Structures are given as structure tokens and as C-alpha cells.
Amino acid sequence: MNIGHHRWAIAEGYLPEGSTGEGPELASHETLCVLNTGERDAELAITVYFSDREPVGPYRALVPARRTHHLRFNDLRNPEPIPVGVDFASLIEASEPIVVQHTRLDSRQAALGIMTTLAFPC
């Protein structure tokens, strides 16, 4: 099954500064959820856009065949970490068709907020 698109855009991006609650599950984070239903591994190239400087990337990631990968923007390290408290956006390009959904968990205040949306296939 070849499901999805090779390119997706996410215009929203923000890593909240600070968290309440314990453990990585409750830490404030922003996630790129990718589904690869196909029979070949999908190589991702992620470009991160900012409001006041040139884009950074590509960040590389792999989503194996018939797998999902929920990648936290907070964990990206190479070529450089994404700073917290800064507006960004992202473009995801894949060697195979994938489906992309974007989620944030914000636990800066005493009880978490969550949000999600389908990314934009383009």
C-alpha cells in the first residue's frame, strides 16, 4: 500500500519553555507523527524555518516500512537543536509516500494542554 504524499508542510512550531509533571511523557513537547504503510523504508529530510534567519536542515530520520515514527522536534540535534520559546515551521520530504500529523503537549501550567492537526500535503 502506497499511502500518502512525499512532501508535507507544518506552518506552526513552538517548543514551550518549561513543564510541570514528571517524566518525558509529561514534558512540554512537539511531535511529528509519521506513518509509513508501504513496503520500503522512508528516508525523511526535514527543513526547519524560522522568522528571523535562514532555514536549517535537512534533519535526517528514517521511518521503516510498515511502521510509525513519532519524532519529537525537541530531540533533533543534527545539524543543530531547535531553540525553545522560538517560532518555527517545518517542511518534511520523504523518499516514500507517508502521512504526517503534528501534535503539541504544553505542560507549562498546572495541567497540560494538547493540540493536533493533520499536516498539509503538498
Next chain:
Amino acid sequence: MNIGHHRWAIAEGYLPEGSTGEGPELASHETLCVLNTGERDAELAITVYFSDREPVGPYRALVPARRTHHLRFNDLRNPEPIPVGVDFASLIEASEPIVVQHTRLDSRQAALGIMTTLAFPC
């Protein structure tokens, strides 16, 4: 009225571990909301994808003609329950055109968070 698609994908999936509040309404859960506006019952086959093992399924469900069905991933039992605290994704295939929306209620902390998005028609 034949509204929707036969196949939908949801790249995000996660059953939060733990809840605050009483009763099933406030328990942390993740829901597949399906609308069948047609005149024939829709048989669903749901495949669940993981990050580190082969997909599981199909899970079977029925959405009768002119009905909506809000199915909690937490309640899936056959072929096996979906573990809590684990990343997953899903593919929904239906015998009739349907519309699919994905919702999570997370009550791990003292006040709930909710999120929703249209699934991806494919």
C-alpha cells in the same frame, strides 16, 4: 448520500497512562469517530501500526447505515489490546464511504486536555 472515502489514515496514536476524574467519560482515551451517512452498513477493518514491531489487525467494527460510531482505541480487544503509553498509528478501511475524525482526551494531570483533527483520506 455517499459521503466520504473508503480509506483513512491517522499518523498519531497514544493511550495516556493514567487519569484524573471519575467515570469513563473523563478517563484518558483516544477515539476514532466515524460517520456513515449512507444507506448501507459500513464494515471497518482497522490496522494498527507501531514503531518497533509489525502492524496488528485487522480489528473489525461496524458502523450501521445513517449512524455515527465513536470507537475508543482503548476498547479494542481482538486480535489484541493496544498497550498504553506506546506510540501507534492506524489505517481505517471501510466497505462504504465514511468520514473519520480523530480525538484524544488526556486527563493525566489535574485538568483535562483535548485535541482533535480530521483524519487523512487516502
Next chain:
Amino acid sequence: MNIGHHRWAIAEGYLPEGSTGEGPELASHETLCVLNTGERDAELAITVYFSDREPVGPYRALVPARRTHHLRFNDLRNPEPIPVGVDFASLIEASEPIVVQHTRLDSRQAALGIMTTLAFPC
């Protein structure tokens, strides 16, 4: 400007039972947000689907030319109110092209949760 579609579906629907906070703004509610950018009034016919009985409707509403209308499902009265604590879904048909977004505010617990998604154009 003729922007949007004549028909939209929302597979999710649920009026939370109970609220914290004061005033209608903080009461738990679910909203159908409609934008009519055109030069003619749009007449809406809303059909509400349930999990265990026949659909109810049409509910009638009007979105004047060049106006938005944020209609709470909680306020629908004719042909009958939508019960709280019950799963539903909806189909919105309009005499003119419109854009539809679906939002819920849930204040059952001590701090509100909110969610939103584009409806499905069909």
C-alpha cells in the same frame, strides 16, 4: 468571492455534561463555525447523526452574506435539543459555498480544554 463548499461533514460531536467557571463563554460547548464570504445569504440545513437512532433534522440556520456565524450545537432547539453526554455527528448543507470549522470547549474539570479542526468538505 465564492469560497468553500456546499456540504461539510463532522464525524465528532459530544456535549460535555457539566462545566466549571462562570458565564456562557466558559460553559462546556461545541461550536459549528461557518464563514460565508459571498454576496448572498447562505441557508444551512444541519442533519445530526447518532449511534443508536435515526438522524434528526434538518436544523435550519442562516449565515448572512459577508458574515461568520458561530453556532453552538447546545443551542439547537428545533426539531429537538441535542442531549448532553451522547455521541453524535453532523452534516451541514448550505445554499451557498461556505467554510466550516468545528470547535469544542470542555470545562468539566478545573481548567478548560479546547480543540478544533477543519470540517470535511464533501
Next chain:
Amino acid sequence: MNIGHHRWAIAEGYLPEGSTGEGPELASHETLCVLNTGERDAELAITVYFSDREPVGPYRALVPARRTHHLRFNDLRNPEPIPVGVDFASLIEASEPIVVQHTRLDSRQAALGIMTTLAFPC
């Protein structure tokens, strides 16, 4: 890369009245997130629709080439501020193809709620 559409609609809009928490990051707000992946600056013309009066606009904004711009509706001043506690909607027209996502942070109660959705390309 010419990614996106020249016109997007957002049927939901509401600036919550009041906030808890300190600083602009935690103030209740509603944001228009725009991504311009192209090589030319994108000039935006935003029209704001209300439920009971004529649309207001255009509000002007610029998204430089290869940049994202997260614009708070709360900060719009010209031709006039958007009142808090009032339903609105918006239409975004751009000189270059862009991608648009809509986000709200609501901190009226003791812990924030957040929501997001892709806007409607039209």
C-alpha cells in the same frame, strides 16, 4: 519551492477575554501561522469577518522568503484592533503561495488549553 496556496480561510476566531500566567507567551491569544518556503516575499492581505457587521480589512503583513511568521490576531491594529470576546473569521490572501495553520492558546482558567488546525486552502 512554491508550496501552498494563495488563499486560505479560517472560519473560527475568538480572542479570549483575560488570562492567567505571566508574560506574552501565556496570555490568551490566537495566532495565524504562515510558512513561505518560496524565494520571494509574500504580501498578505487579511480580511476579518464578524457576525453582525461588515468585514474589516485588509490588514497587511509580510512573510519574507524562506521564513515563517506567526502573527497574533491580538496584535492587529490597522485599520482597527479586533475586539476581545467577539466571534470572528478570516480570509488570508497572499501574493505568493503559502501554508497557513491556525492556533489558539486560552489561559482564562487556571491551566491553559491549546488548539490548532490547518486552515482551509481555497
